[in-house]
Amino acid sequence: MQRTRRLASMAVVASLAIAGLSACRSDPAVAAYIGDSTISERQVERVWDEARKAFDAETGKQVAAAQAAVDDAKRKVAAGQGTEADVQAADEALAQIPRTLPITRTDVVSALLSRKLFDQVAQRHSVTLPAELAYDRAGAAVGLPASTEYVRLYTQNAVLQYLVSQSITGAATLSDKDLKDVFRRAGEKQAIQPGTTFESFRDGLNPQLAEELKTGVALRDELTSAAEPLHITINPRYRPMEIVTYAYPRQNAPALDLVGAALDDQATLPVLDVS
Template identity: 75%
Template sequence: MVVVASLAIAGLSACRSAPTVAAYVGDAQIPESRVQDIWDDARAAFDADAEAKLAEARKAVDDAKAQLATGQATELDVKTAEDALAQVPTRMPIERADVVSVLVSRKLYDQLAQRHSVSLPAELAYDRAGAAVGLPASTEYVRLYTQNAVLQYLVSQSLTGAAALSDADLKDVFQRAEKRNAIRPGTTFESFRSGLNAQFTEDLKNGVALRNELTSVAGPLHITINPRYQPMEIVTYSYPLQNAPALDLVGAPLGDQRSGLPVTDLS
């Protein structure tokens, strides 16, 4: 029976490695063309938005310099305008892997929403989410990202009685934090575990509970992610940091993180 099961899994993997497919989720496919469409939409909107912001910032610099010449502005005013121009984002804030992630995540959150009888509200804060992501709210990526975030919150709120954190859970958190240099050098796992406060522990428990829910629906779907987008995971708890990206401490891996499927890179 073990041999038969192994052969079946091997056959499944071989059938789920088309280079034109970004991901397989159960019987569904997420084609590269779908990923490209969302990416192109985001790219066009971002470029247009960035060009408008650059034009406005350049005009502010020119105006400040003109006013400086007539004594209506100071060198500080010019520098402030130049600093604002330099801070206009010109690099896409997402990658194609992010597009694949929101598409796969949506399929899983739809299942969890049905399981826990939750649904999206009629109005969502797309503008606020777009500002956080760095893309116009009109893009399909921002809409998917926002919907996933709201579904994640609603499902998380429906979970009760989160189990105590295991040593394996805490070691994973410790290693993630250590990798980001967010832990004081020389700190041992034992001292890290004993120093956790109640609120942080509760947040971690909720993140782990949601991760376990996602894993429970993902398992039967035999999710396969094109290796060009690996490793990939759905983050279920992040710790905010000052002046730095949030620290992702709990997440549900998507697909086989060690996948060696021969999927051709389409770039």
């Protein structure tokens, strides 16, 4: 009976502590809390707005050039110097220019938060960023000018993730729990043949993929360990959020996110055994 009361009291104290922490970390002007620091909505808006303006300016130039190519192709057809196929090709090139900003505010929050976390993990492994980084290449991959802060954050996060992953040695064997999460994620993206069982998926796992998953899981655990004492709290408008630590590349399709470190410790209070 005393044990039951003691555990029940612990649950009450813990719930009050979490409620108090949550109440202190609910300023609508804050996008995320991480340790004693914050990521403000103003900071998020600044990074996002810079990206939007740079994207719009670059898109405007591309559209103008593509439209000029269309007009030129039409003039050549009228003058008997071109074909309708030339006009169609120019029209298709114009239509293929992206008109929608390739990132969201949630992406910005994730990039800012990831940068802080990767700094923590990089220090543990004595990893530092190289003096020269391929911002131009990363910008082309993201679809934003290399000069934007978002591309700089994206690039730095990607390089730190790679360097930390390379520094992790002796990754543990994949557990069934790890593999079931991978299996679930792949299934949700229709990347597994219908009717495939978890057991057949696990037993038929490609050895190279298994090693890559081990590294992703090890990095996930490192990030989770670094995040735990920081009591990360994310504004509900940006949840759920995670840092993907392994994505399986696919041809002609987005990479498949198979391992990730979930962020934000403001979950429900763990159930205690009071029996």
